[in-house]
Amino acid sequence: MTRIVVLDDYPPALATSQAYRRLRELGEVTLFDTLPQGEAAVIDRLRDSDVAINIRSSTKITNVALAAVAGELRLVSIWGTGTDNVDLQAARQWEIRVTNTPNTATEAVAEHGLALLLALARRVVAVHNALCQGRWSQPEFFSQLYGxxxxxxxxxxxxxxxxxxxxxxxMAVIAWSPHPKPELEKEIGLHYLDSLEEILRQADVVSLHLRLTEEYQGMIGEKELRTMKPTALLLNTARGGLIDQKALVTALEQGWIAGTALDVFATEPISPQDPLLTLPNVVLSPHCAGRTREAVENGLLQVVDNVRAFLQNQPQHVVV
Structure with missing residues (x-):
């Protein structure tokens, strides 16, 4: 019987879903409802398993972990699109297949990004808190997105x-991508520019949507933040590591940009002592942009379908 381990179902997602019932039809399932604390804990959970399901991006599946279970572990099925928490080079070396679930939370994440952006532009958190504290007053001018x-x-x-x-x-939409799709200019109405620098100089809102790779680690740093307009807003629902968070705090404190809205952070969970939490020109959420009922269920069903397809020697959504 196929041995399947769910590494990190906390907060609970898989255990309460229809997908879990389908998963149990595929083999003997061990589900951990806590997060592994460190590399040794990840290795302990991976041992004696054919298939591992990775729910949380905070769980790091390193070269050392994969080497420790090489020859036993055959598949890592990831819930989500991002794979930066798994050492893909090591997975390739040890012949361990890695799959993900692209496009199952597209609408949910984009809607959440828009919600964060509107909350930041209209200072929703600040005016809500003021009203709840008994202060009925006219705030400073909001930012309008139209135009x-x-x-x-x-x-x-x-x-x-x-x-x-x-x-x-x-809004007028401009874009930069390492893999531009010219047909989108007509299909959506966006306009590609030749460089990230041009985007930063021209945009009133910069929204990040790249995977985190070595190339893009810290791609928004002091230089890039100083390039942006002082009235600009920065939105990130992709990966926290795309931004140099220390430089971002300085930019917000010194007015290089007007504000930021983040669903992701360099380290997760974010520390209660992080200076971002003390700034008035931020709106933050705890990496939950994809957490709608529809997106969660669709994504988890895809996780299980990826396992099923692999066991039938027809792997799908393969990253490695």
């Missing part, structure tokens, strides 16, 4: 959906 320029960095599925939402709001 402004939205800069999309990365035109994968979520970047494209965010561009559509921007067009729907009456």
């Amino acid at each position: 402004k320029t939205l800069g999309i960095v990365g035109t994968g599925a979520i970047g494209r959906q965010m561009a559509r939402l921007g067009v729907g709001l009456g």
Whole structure:
């Protein structure tokens, strides 16, 4: 019987889903409802398993972990699109297949990004808190998105959906991508620019939609933040590591940019002492952009379908 381990179902997602019932039809399932604390814990959970299901991106599946279970582990099935928490080179070396679930949370993540952006532009958190504290007063002027320029960095599925939402709001949409798709200019109404620097200089809102790779680690740093308009807003629902978070705090404190809205952070969970939590020109959420009932169920069903396809020697959504 196939031995399947669920490494990190916390907060609970898989255990309460229809997908879990389907998973149990595929083999003997061990489900951990806590997060592994460190590399040794990950290795302990992986041992004696043919298939591992990775729910949380905070779980790091390293070269050391994969080497320790090489010859036993055959598949890592990831819930989500990002794979930066898994050492893909090591997986390739040890002949361990890695799959993910692209396009199952596209609309959910884009909608959440828009919600964060509107909350930031209209200072929703600040005026809500003031009203709840008994203060009925006119706030400073809000930022209007209509007629402004939205800069999309990365035109994968979520970047494209965010561009559509921007067009729907009456924004001019410009984009840069390492893999541009010229047909999107007509299909969506966006306009590609030749460089990230041009996006940063022109956009009133910069929205990040790239996978985290070594090339893009810290790609938004001091230089890039100083390039942006002082009235610009920065939105990130992709991966926290795309931004140099220390430089971002400085930019927000010194007014290089007007504000930021983040669903992802360099280290997750974010520390309660992180200076981002003390700033007035931020709106933050705890890496939950894809957490709609529809997106969660669709994604988890895809995780299980990826396992089923692999066991039938017809692997799908293969990363490695």
